[in-house]
Amino acid sequence: MKRLFPILSVITAIFLAYALYEALVVAPTDAQQGDVYRIIYYHVPSAWTAFLLFFINFIASIQYLASKKPSSQTAVKWIVIVIGVVGVIACFLPPVQRLIPAGMRPSAVATTVLAIPLFYFVIGKYFPGDNLDVLAVTSAEVGVVFCTIVLVTGPIWARPVWGIWWAPGDIRLTSTLVLWLIYVSYLMLRRFSNSAQTQMLAAALAIFGALDVPLVYFSIWFFRTQHPQPVIGGGGSMDPRMLNVLLISWMAFLCFAFLVCWQRYRLELLHREIEAAHAMDSLVGSGVAAKASLPLSRSPQ
């Protein structure tokens, strides 16, 4: 696994460079916006990556809470399955379809809903016990970084195109900002709380944040939205060549995010192992014996 990391880093670097070349040179210039629009090849992939990471954080938090309370595990499992089934069916019912914003296909929403049980079981299978919490920290931290990129590149694009830096009434702008605020408060909680219950408190907060997101969305729904309509699963008004570059760019960003998450995940595991070793050290009292078990002083395998 360790040898895989440098290889993957090189591949990701090449992939990112290729995506940048595609975005700056190959992709056609927009008829109305000119070259300014090219920032979407950074803006949109970052947004998708951030949302994916926050989603992983949410699922990992639910899994973590369920794993701490074995009596609720079966119930949560069935709730997740029911959400998946009912959500997919509901997306094709006319009254629900009216709630879906114009330009978004019901099948796209159904696929997203289906991702909830899918991620739930995959994450539960590969990240047992406390590793779920490590995954939650990792995805929240990296997600906040990508979300920050979205919030910075957005105004840079908006100024020349809309004439304003920020549109306070816009639905996607404001929801993304609130999402960012919620996850920053999540990281703050983790930083300020150093007791043994931190993980559980953070998991509970993550669930509150996830419940909040749809409410934020609907609370701003009333205002007229200024943001361009979604390009994927939407009206399909985007040039196929542009879409192609956008997807390449997203793949490159996903590779990059995976790389960063992987490293952060290992770092957090090491960090916890060291803390556990130190705790053991102070319990046992004889420093010499315990120090040998510190992970960093171990010989590389």
Next chain:
Amino acid sequence: MNSLWSVTLATLVKDIRLEWRSKDALNSMLFFSLLVVVIFSFSFDPLAEESRHIVGGLVWVGFLFASVTALNQTWARELRNQVLDAYRVSPAPANALFLAKALGNFIFVSVLEAVMTPLFVIFYNVRVLGPAWQLLPVAILGTWALVVNGTFFAAMSLRTRSREIMLPLLLFPISIPAVIAMVAGTTSILTGEESAHFYLVLLLTYDVVFTTACLALFGMILHAE
């Protein structure tokens, strides 16, 4: 079920009696929001016609900040003499404690609103152009929205360093949809320009969703070790 309500009632009565004798939370909240009213009245011209558009925001910002001072004291009282630990080992349902604390805070913040609203009316010359009775459901649902999550996050921030700072940091981001609904609902009633119906439904949804979430997760927060 019976024990849930009896424990809730007992804790609620105890909290109200304590507050009645000390008046710590109420006094600090009242004076704080009085300061907010006075400072805002210097910053914005209260006699202008536009004040009708901003007073909804001012009122709720004042109440939001003031209620944080009360929410911070909710659980601090139980830490003295290890009351919370005693509660943890007792067989009483955890949700009874939560409901009692949330209801207690709801009553305190409602008293604050009842006292401060006339002051806002006087300072800002407010005349309601829309259906005035709708302000009541907005106030009740909005206060519950603030208080239910505030009580939960106050319990959460008990376990953190510098918990007084932590509560608003956790509470405000989550409360944004409720604050939008409260402010926009109040403004639309005051100006009478649009219906507040949507915001009432939004507040109700927020209350139902987060009351359920709080009740489902509070036991874990209380017993987290």
